[in-house]
Amino acid sequence: MKGRVHVAGIGVISAIGSSVEETMLSFRSAKSGIDKLTLFNSIHQGVLPVGEVKLDNLELSDRVAHHPNLTRTALLGLHAAKEAVSDASIDLRKWRSGIISATTVGGMDKTENFFIDFLVDQNSGKLRDVENHECGRSTEIIADALGVNTFISTINTACSSSVNAVALGARLIQHDKLDVVIAGGSDALSRFTLNGFNSLMILDGEPCRPFDAGRKGLNLGEGAGFLVLISDRVATAEGRVFSCYVNGFANTNDAFHQTASSPEGRGSYGAMVGALKMSGLDPGVIDYINLHGTGTVNNDLSEGTAVRRLYGQQYPALSSTKAFTGHTLGASGGIEAVFSVLSIKEKCVFPNLRFETAIPETGIVPQLSFETGKSIKNVMSNSFGFGGNCSSIIFSANDATL
Amino acid sequence: MEQLMIDLKEQIIEALNLKHLKPEDIGDDQPLFVEGLGLDSIDALELIVLLQQYYNIKLANPQEGPQIFKSVKTIAEYISSHQTA
Amino acid sequence: MNVITRHCRIQHNTLLSQGKVIFQDRSASLDSFLNSAIRALGMGYPKYYKTDPMCKLGLLGAEMLFKSFNPVTHYGAESVGLVLSNTHASLDTDLRYFETMRTMASPALFVYTLTNIVMGEICIRYGIKGENAFFVLPAFEPELLAGYIDTMMALEKNKACLAGWIDVMGDHHDVFLYLVEKKTEGQDALSHTPEQLKKLYQAEYGTVDDRS
Numbered sequence: 001m002k003g004r005v006h007v008a009g010i011g012v013i014s015a016i017g018s019s020v021e022e023t024m025l026s027f028r029s030a031k032s033g034i035d036k037l038t039l040f041n042s043i044h045q046g047v048l049p050v051g052e053v054k055l056d057n058l059e060l061s062d063r064v065a066h067h068p069n070l071t072r073t074a075l076l077g078l079h080a081a082k083e084a085v086s087d088a089s090i091d092l093r094k095w096r097s098g099i100i101s102a103t104t105v106g107g108m109d110k111t112e113n114f115f116i117d118f119l120v121d122q123n124s125g126k127l128r129d130v131e132n133h134e135c136g137r138s139t140e141i142i143a144d145a146l147g148v149n150t151f152i153s154t155i156n157t158a159c160s161s162s163v164n165a166v167a168l169g170a171r172l173i174q175h176d177k178l179d180v181v182i183a184g185g186s187d188a189l190s191r192f193t194l195n196g197f198n199s200l201m202i203l204d205g206e207p208c209r210p211f212d213a214g215r216k217g218l219n220l221g222e223g224a225g226f227l228v229l230i231s232d233r234v235a236t237a238e239g240r241v242f243s244c245y246v247n248g249f250a251n252t253n254d255a256f257h258q259t260a261s262s263p264e265g266r267g268s269y270g271a272m273v274g275a276l277k278m279s280g281l282d283p284g285v286i287d288y289i290n291l292h293g294t295g296t297v298n299n300d301l302s303e304g305t306a307v308r309r310l311y312g313q314q315y316p317a318l319s320s321t322k323a324f325t326g327h328t329l330g331a332s333g334g335i336e337a338v339f340s341v342l343s344i345k346e347k348c349v350f351p352n353l354r355f356e357t358a359i360p361e362t363g364i365v366p367q368l369s370f371e372t373g374k375s376i377k378n379v380m381s382n383s384f385g386f387g388g389n390c391s392s393i394i395f396s397a398n399d400a401t402l
Numbered sequence: 403m404e405q406l407m408i409d410l411k412e413q414i415i416e417a418l419n420l421k422h423l424k425p426e427d428i429g430d431d432q433p434l435f436v437e438g439l440g441l442d443s444i445d446a447l448e449l450i451v452l453l454q455q456y457y458n459i460k461l462a463n464p465q466e467g468p469q470i471f472k473s474v475k476t477i478a479e480y481i482s483s484h485q486t487a
Numbered sequence: 488m489n490v491i492t493r494h495c496r497i498q499h500n501t502l503l504s505q506g507k508v509i510f511q512d513r514s515a516s517l518d519s520f521l522n523s524a525i526r527a528l529g530m531g532y533p534k535y536y537k538t539d540p541m542c543k544l545g546l547l548g549a550e551m552l553f554k555s556f557n558p559v560t561h562y563g564a565e566s567v568g569l570v571l572s573n574t575h576a577s578l579d580t581d582l583r584y585f586e587t588m589r590t591m592a593s594p595a596l597f598v599y600t601l602t603n604i605v606m607g608e609i610c611i612r613y614g615i616k617g618e619n620a621f622f623v624l625p626a627f628e629p630e631l632l633a634g635y636i637d638t639m640m641a642l643e644k645n646k647a648c649l650a651g652w653i654d655v656m657g658d659h660h661d662v663f664l665y666l667v668e669k670k671t672e673g674q675d676a677l678s679h680t681p682e683q684l685k686k687l688y689q690a691e692y693g694t695v696d697d698r699s
Binding site (some may be wrong): 103104106108112115119134135136153154155156157158163168171172175191195196197198199200201251252253254255256257258259264267270300327385386387388389 | 563564569575581582585588589591592593594597598599600601602603604605606607608610611614615616617618619620621623624625631634635636640677
């Protein structure tokens with residue numbers, strides 16, 4: 001394994017903005033995107049706050065010049081992937097290019113509407129609404145739009161899906177199987193997930209409070225985040241220095257429970273330690289951790305315990321950006337990878353909104369304000385999914401010319 | 403109360419997928435969670451659904467769960483004292 | 488060099504381990520077959536009944552693979568990984584869960600509306616803590632899986648990997664699971680290549696009553 005995997009471009013869309021620029025503005029002004037549900041009718045309207053992208057499907061498809069009948073997951077993914085590719089300004093046709101995307105709901109936003117009609121009368125419901133249901137379809141749609149056909153793949157490992165997609169992309173480049181990989185994920189809000197999470201009783205009826213002693217649960221969100229990863233060879237050919245590279249990643253299974261994390265945070269700890277080991281970095285040189293920090297009683301205690309086990313009292317600046325975006329499920333790894341890259345590029349750390357009191361068992365106080373002008377060389381991002389799938393990834397600044 | 407407990411046992415077996423058990427296998431006072439039947443937190447949530455669907459009782463606070471769901475008898479007692487028509 | 492040391496197959500209501508039929512119940516529905524298969528394997532694991540068909544198939548497969556050799560005790564929990572794939576993702580359970588949304592959403596079903604929960608269940612039962620990945624693909628792709636696993640096993644700490652295909656939709660089921668390990672000196676085992684995987688997956692196995 002030789003050479004670095006550089007991050008050449010980033011693209012993101014979430015409740016706090018439909019571009020990198022809009023997103024940074026929201027961070028600077030501490031403006032959260034969590035609000036009332038408007039996208040569809042639901043018994044939870046006015047009861048459960050969510051992190052909606054503030055564009056409907058017509059507006060989204062106008063922007064990505066695609067058919068409005070596409071699923072929302074595909075539209076969000078297209079939006080962010082196109083921004084990332086445009087940001088990278090690399091001619092994908094010149095290189096062995098691949099796309100690895102991730103999603104947990106796929107085309108569910110349209111499928112569930114189909115079934116509402118179909119289950120009552122099997123002659124009703126539009127079949128067009130289900131043709132893009134499969135997880136792989138949104139990846140194929142994005143690949144088609146970007147002209148990528150060497151390698152197309154879709155990963156589904158719950159909330160760690162898109163960071164695993166980035167890790168796989170990095171691996172393929174390191175092993176010289178591909179030169180350029182567009183990696184990330186996308187997930188849209190749906191009744192399916194809203195009702196499901198509600199049945200697990202882990203949603204907060206108020207805007208969530210990650211890592212706070214009084215936290216009550218998560219808010220669901222939606223969005224997409226993609227990175228364009230390139231090899232050293234591509235970076236040299238482009239003659240540019242890119243802000244950062246993928247320095248390490250690891251994935252473990254907590255092997256404890258289908259939906260809860262082990263109280264000691266074994267899986268989370270193993271993932272963080274594994275990522276550090278691959279990068280060869282000492283925990284002390286991580287400047288910022290973007291926490292998984294969903295706001296559930298279980299995750300934040302478990303993740304906090306793992307962080308304290310790794311760092312004791314000397315933990316770096318850390319925060320959960322889910323207080324801004326909500327928990328975007330399969331897209332969260334990709335979205336938060338973009339935020340991690342932004343932290344390095346903009347030399348900033350993001351605040352953990354609505355924090356008042358530290359969790360008594362861990363005593364961790366997260367970053368409380370947006371701070372810029374910092375020296376940010378190494379950033380870690382955590383994503384833990386149902387099924388015990390725990391991932392951690394580290395991005396490091398390219399501080400020298402190639 | 404007796405009939406309620408018999409019904410509950412059948413409903414619990416159905417709702418929690420305990421197909422390898424029969425109602426006679428579940429004791430009235432047998433602990434349902436951890437030891438005994440070995441149910442877990444997801445099963446607790448299904449029991450909350452069961453209370454609502456079969457008995458029209460809404461349990462808004464899952465923290466009350468452990469006490470109510472201790473055994474078939476405690477569930478039956480809770481239903482008897484809380485059931486709306 | 489990596490080798491395939493154990494393999495199993497579950498299809499047409501039949502359990503096959505290392506190419507031999509060990510249990511079959513052709514007349515039954517999938518649900519019925521899954522309930523009798525666990526007894527046929529002598530597997531004492533009541534939690535099995537609470538999972539969904541995909542997890543049951545995964546647990547049956549892992550049980551057959553690990554019957555005589557548990558890689559976790561041999562290599563350590565963090566050194567054993569899991570790489571699975573299928574084509575229907577969690578659609579079978581998604582549909583059952585969706586039905587419950589009409590009255591009251593079932594938390595127990597919702598938990599299983601994720602493709603990778605089967606990996607969680609296998610890891611919980613056997614104590615596997617290494618890396619895991621799940622690919623949703625149009626069909627079983629030995630090239631993709633073999634390439635991915637070889638890359639994964641190039642890392643020193645990854646010493647074994649449970650891998651394969653677990654697909655279920657209604658009564659249709661198609662399972663092919665195998666254990667990949669690093670080749671040891673003088674070991675005589677099948678080479679871990681796409682060709683070998685294809686051969687094992689496509690093999691026509693003799694059945695108890697000689698129909699194929």
